[in-house]
Amino acid sequence: MFNNMTPVVKGIIILNVVFYIGTVFLAPSLYDTFALHFFEDSRFHFWQPLTHMFMHDNAGFLHILMNMYVLAIFGPPLERWMGDKKFLFLYLSSGIGAYLLTTGIDYFDYMSYLESGFSQEVLNQRLFGTANNPNFWGVMVGASGCTFGVTAGFAYLYPNVKLQILFIPFSIAAKWLIGAYFLYETIAAFGLTGVNDNIGHAAHVGGAIVGFIMTWYWKRNSMDKYRWD
Template identity: 80%
Template sequence: MFNNITPVVKGIIILNVVFYIGTVFIAPDLYDTFALHFFNDPRFHFWQPITHMFMHDDSNLLHLIMNMYVLMIFGPPLEKWMGNNKFIFFYLSSGIGAYLLTTGIDYYHYISMSQEWIEAGMSQEMVSERLYGTAIDPNFWGVMVGASGCTFGVLAGFAYLYPNIKLQILFIPFPIAAKWLIGAYFLYETIATLGLTGVQDNIGHAAHVGGAIIGFIITWYWKRNSMDQYRWD
């Protein structure tokens, strides 16, 4: 299995592990610096839309392991088809798609809650402090970390290019075609993003959906226009 890992996929996995070890065990003060905050949060920095893709939950090692496992399995076929540099662009673009959709939804909630509280008689200063705290004690909706948006882009691209490859997963005794298994996963994430599951969790469903949409669009466009003939190696 490990002999089949392509150069960029291997580099991304190493980078994620380095970020995890560095920000969790060596310099934990950097965790908040590289994790993604809402753009109105005092802790937001311009590099976070990129660096958050290489960060993972500091209290859940499984978060890192699962994302890297998905990348290791599904990333190499895409990298071989796209070429190394195109895969880097594809991977980062999926992560940006995850960021944009999540931030867009957060901004919608931000505006809605601001208007509701102002109409209730609160000042803008009180609203701002309640929404994202103060510079001393910021408390907006937490941080966004993880490569999940990127890996969902990889899953979407894989399902489009290789829809009929059979996948075997735990607890299901028969293989399922990639288009159905990954498609069902995407459908669930979309429903969860819309809040229709009734489950409260700490999972960035919108990031998964945003990453998958961008990953699918890029793969569809390159395939449709025979872009695989112009590799960026």
């Protein structure tokens, strides 16, 4: 798998690992600086919509491991098809799409709190936490929105490719497996699963939508014949 790595995918993985080591082990104080906070939070900085894509959960390795594994599997075929510049653009745009959808939902919640007549002090506690619970609202970290954009693009380009999942004794076509996962994430984003798992389902949905639309558009316009590179 890793012998077939493409340049942009390889660079993104390296950058994620550098951010992880730097903000978790070498300079933990930077974690809060690069993670994404709600824009009304005093901890928000203008660079966070970009930097959060290269940040991951500092409580364990599983978050970054899964995201980079998915990128290593689905990224290279997509990059070879569209070229490195367009792949990078799709990857980052999917992350921005994840940010915009998540922030839009958060803003709706924020306005609901405002219209409920809470005092500013209570509002700040509910939205941005307290000294004992500094992340009541939560911070957004991870490349999941980007990787969902990549998997959505892959499913559109190669819908009938068979994928094998651990512990499942049969293979499943990409369009059905990735499509079912997207459906679940959409349901979860609306809170209809009843599970409070602290996962950014809306970010996954936003990233997948952007990745799918961009791949669909480039494919429809015969991007195979008119690459940038």
